[in-house]
Amino acid sequence: MRRIYTKPDLCSGCRACSIACAIAHFGVADDSRGAIQILRNPFMGFEYQAVCRICEEPECVAACMGIALTRDPDTGQIHFDEDRCIGCWMCTMVCPHQAAIPDPKRGKAIICDQCEGRDKPACVAACSTGAVTFIEVEDKVGAEG
Amino acid sequence: MADNLKSHYVIVGAGIAGISAVDAIREVDRDRDIIVINGENVEPYCRPLIVDVLRGEKSFDEIHLREPDWYKERNVTLITGDPASRLDIAGNTVELESGNTVTWEKLLIATGSVPSTPPIKGLDTVPSHTLYREDDIDALKAACKKGDKALLAGIGLIGLQAMTSLKELGVEITAVELMPKVLPLILDQKASEYAKRRLEEHGIEVIVGSGIAEFKPADGGDHPYAAVTDRGSEIGFDLLVMATGMRPELSLLDGTEIDIDRGIVVTPQMATSVPGIYAAGDVTVFDNWIEGHADLHAHWVNAFHQGRIAGVNMADGRTEQYRPMYLNSLSIFGLPIITFGSSRIDEPEDADVFIKENPGRPSFRRFVVKDGKLIAATLINDVQNAGVFQYLAREKVDIGDIASSLFEQDLAGMDFLYQHHEKVVSGENIDWPESMSLIKWFKKDHSHTRWGKKEAGEKSKK
Numbered sequence A: 001m002r003r004i005y006t007k008p009d010l011c012s013g014c015r016a017c018s019i020a021c022a023i024a025h026f027g028v029a030d031d032s033r034g035a036i037q038i039l040r041n042p043f044m045g046f047e048y049q050a051v052c053r054i055c056e057e058p059e060c061v062a063a064c065m066g067i068a069l070t071r072d073p074d075t076g077q078i079h080f081d082e083d084r085c086i087g088c089w090m091c092t093m094v095c096p097h098q099a100a101i102p103d104p105k106r107g108k109a110i111i112c113d114q115c116e117g118r119d120k121p122a123c124v125a126a127c128s129t130g131a132v133t134f135i136e137v138e139d140k141v142g143a144e145g
Numbered sequence B: 001m002a003d004n005l006k007s008h009y010v011i012v013g014a015g016i017a018g019i020s021a022v023d024a025i026r027e028v029d030r031d032r033d034i035i036v037i038n039g040e041n042v043e044p045y046c047r048p049l050i051v052d053v054l055r056g057e058k059s060f061d062e063i064h065l066r067e068p069d070w071y072k073e074r075n076v077t078l079i080t081g082d083p084a085s086r087l088d089i090a091g092n093t094v095e096l097e098s099g100n101t102v103t104w105e106k107l108l109i110a111t112g113s114v115p116s117t118p119p120i121k122g123l124d125t126v127p128s129h130t131l132y133r134e135d136d137i138d139a140l141k142a143a144c145k146k147g148d149k150a151l152l153a154g155i156g157l158i159g160l161q162a163m164t165s166l167k168e169l170g171v172e173i174t175a176v177e178l179m180p181k182v183l184p185l186i187l188d189q190k191a192s193e194y195a196k197r198r199l200e201e202h203g204i205e206v207i208v209g210s211g212i213a214e215f216k217p218a219d220g221g222d223h224p225y226a227a228v229t230d231r232g233s234e235i236g237f238d239l240l241v242m243a244t245g246m247r248p249e250l251s252l253l254d255g256t257e258i259d260i261d262r263g264i265v266v267t268p269q270m271a272t273s274v275p276g277i278y279a280a281g282d283v284t285v286f287d288n289w290i291e292g293h294a295d296l297h298a299h300w301v302n303a304f305h306q307g308r309i310a311g312v313n314m315a316d317g318r319t320e321q322y323r324p325m326y327l328n329s330l331s332i333f334g335l336p337i338i339t340f341g342s343s344r345i346d347e348p349e350d351a352d353v354f355i356k357e358n359p360g361r362p363s364f365r366r367f368v369v370k371d372g373k374l375i376a377a378t379l380i381n382d383v384q385n386a387g388v389f390q391y392l393a394r395e396k397v398d399i400g401d402i403a404s405s406l407f408e409q410d411l412a413g414m415d416f417l418y419q420h421h422e423k424v425v426s427g428e429n430i431d432w433p434e435s436m437s438l439i440k441w442f443k444k445d446h447s448h449t450r451w452g453k454k455e456a457g458e459k460s461k462k
């Protein structure tokens, strides 16, 4: 199982990750529609990448009244079934990581799917500084039930 | 000949509370029998999505809570269309309408809410509808025609859902609210002005601060029925939708010794006053984590968590913690509104209120801070970071010094959030890979990232 990790100290704030995500999912170079978002404070000198942290007890799954969001008990992966999303923003209301993003254009949420089916998530591929990485983690989540 | 069934776990009510209890039980106990008594005629469905069925965008088959195979895979017996009619607590048995009985070792009552309608004169002389269950949708769909005029009594959450859907079906709507503002249980006066304006912009006639004194058949005019308001004016209508509130569905408990205070009284483990009997979801009254008193709150997130806690405790007595608070996310013709805490109170006592608004956009943010803690918030249109504020409130983070700049989202506020995140998570349960130790994001009680712990070579706590 591989996961997206971030290193804010390497982030230059260029938003290539957000743009790559939006292109991969919606075919538009619109950074506001990426599942990874950059929060910036130029004076403090930090950029922070808000992205799904794949919580073990994800509040978004608890809140999703369309049952669009489910958690795979074996891998811990959060799945997003776009057809079932009704755009109620319950997930936005409860995600402390700001990683459930309302997309008024589709009337559906933007949720990181770790680019399932792709070799590497688009954001990771696009990041030139190594601030967004995709790392193997032991596939043990849920193993002890 | 009536059947007498026996099951270790018996769950009455197959809403989200009942179904998430099943999930939780099966995570702990894969063997013992579970019977779920679903009083409705269709497979368990996502209740809030009934309005999508009303609008004709989805069918009940498309809004299932779980796929039909799910029950069989988990060895769960689902009894559909046969509601529980009586509890025999001494005999650990529930009787169903068909006459069959089911005997339990552990019982969960998750019967949800029912619409509550005030006794208005003449209500029984006009055809009226509610919006809560599958049969309501069938009836309402059959009754409304394009061009009809509907009268909606009550502008709360359900009323809002009813009007936005009926409007899309081409029905004209007059909505009457007794309280002096729309969405009175959720919004303060100022925020409710935004909501009201939005409704009016979409062609809904909104009357607030006016009760309905009487219903009657109309004498002449364009519509067959009429309502007389307590100000004496008459409103003609073809169709009446009553959305005057919800209350816990307690009819099954009549004559039992289970403790009730508006809803079923439960412990943090969701146990009722009778051993072996649990309750979860809209049917319960629970201690509000922010306000600190017992509350009713019909809410999905609540029902989900309570169902889980009940299930876990029914299966092995292990306690899980959940800190319930008021939460609401709604949309008025596409205008998103998120609130939490007692956002309805216009002038909260001993609290500071921060408001930032832009009526043109429109956008509105209101935050209530008491003793340095965020206790309530309203976000209209700009809702993206609602989750962060919800988190600050639930964790009771001290934001006293920084409150105003936090909500202005200026630099000091951003710094605070950043530092807070670091502080909250540093050294605790999120273990990022060594090379990434700089940033540790929100982390407190929920053990978000078990995988992280594994990676750091720690044994996870059992």
Ligand SMILES: Cc1cc2nc3c(=O)[nH]c(=O)nc-3n(C[C@H](O)[C@H](O)[C@H](O)COP(=O)(O)OP(=O)(O)OC[C@H]3O[C@@H](n4cnc5c(N)ncnc54)[C@H](O)[C@@H]3O)c2cc1C
Pocket (backbone or CB within 6 Å): A065, A088, B012, B013, B014, B015, B016, B017, B018, B037, B038, B039, B040, B047, B048, B049, B050, B051, B082, B083, B084, B085, B110, B111, B112, B113, B131, B132, B133, B158, B161, B249, B252, B280, B281, B282, B283, B298, B299, B300, B301, B303, B329, B330
């Ligand atoms: C139109 C609409 C929109 C909503 N929108 C939102 C929203 O945006 N956000 C939100 O948080 N919440 C929303 N809600 C509320 C939410 O649906 C409820 O809080 C939630 O469904 C509660 O779950 P529950 O399992 O406790 O109860 P319920 O969903 O009410 O389920 C209880 C079930 O038990 C059944 N039952 C009752 N008595 C018996 C009996 N004797 N025997 C067998 N079965 C019985 C009932 O028929 C029902 O199927 C909405 C509700 C409606 C109707």
Ligand code: SF4
Pocket (backbone or CB within 6 Å): A063, A064, A065, A066, A067, A068, A069, A084, A085, A086, A087, A088, A089, A090, A091, A092, A100, A108, A109
């Ligand atoms: S917006 Fe979509 S994904 Fe988010 S809670 Fe609602 S239905 Fe689920």
